[in-house]
Structure formats: C-alpha cells, structure tokens
Amino acid sequence: xxxxxxxxxxxxxxxxxxxxxxxxxxxxxxxxxxxxxxxxxxxxxxxxxxxxxxxxxxxxxxxxxxxxxxxxxxxxxxxxxxxxxxxx
Numbered sequence: 876x877x878x879x880x881x882x883x884x885x886x887x888x889x890x891x892x893x894x895x896x897x898x899x900x901x902x903x904x905x906x907x908x909x910x911x912x913x914x915x916x917x918x919x920x921x922x923x924x925x926x927x928x929x930x931x932x933x934x935x936x937x938x939x940x941x942x943x944x945x946x947x948x949x950x951x952x953x954x955x956x957x958x959x960x961x962x963x
Contacts, residue, residue, distance in 0.1 A: 891905070892930060910950045911951055925944070935957060937957070
C-alpha cells in the first residue's frame, strides 16, 4: 500500500487549479496521473506547464529557473526538487 505525501497532494491540487477552465477533463486526468506520469504524456502543453510552475513558485514561495522546467517532467521530479530547495 502506498501513501501519498501532503506535498504530492499539494502539487496535484496546484496542477488541477492551473488546468481548471481549460479544455481538459480534470476527472479523467486525476484517474490517469501518477507520481511518475510525464506531463507531456497526459497531454499538457507547454503553456499549461509554465502556468503550473508559476503557481508552484507562488505557493511554495520559491524561485525556479526556466532551465529547471525541462527536467521537472513528473510530480515525483517536482517533489524531489522542492525537498532539495527546502520548500516541501
């Protein structure tokens, strides 16, 4: 049995907020997304991803470099990044 950390839940909540109002079926995405799902594999485009990262920065009060966006392709990657930054 795996447990979902509060940081993972927060990251996913921010993702859903950033996609709300778009053309995504959030319920379908929620059922498909795992900590290892790549954002591009579930159909997110680059503008959605940038908006998501901006919201993450606001929520966790951190500054992310644009170069980091390309390597942060999963919830797990972001969670590790936030832990390294001391934000999680």
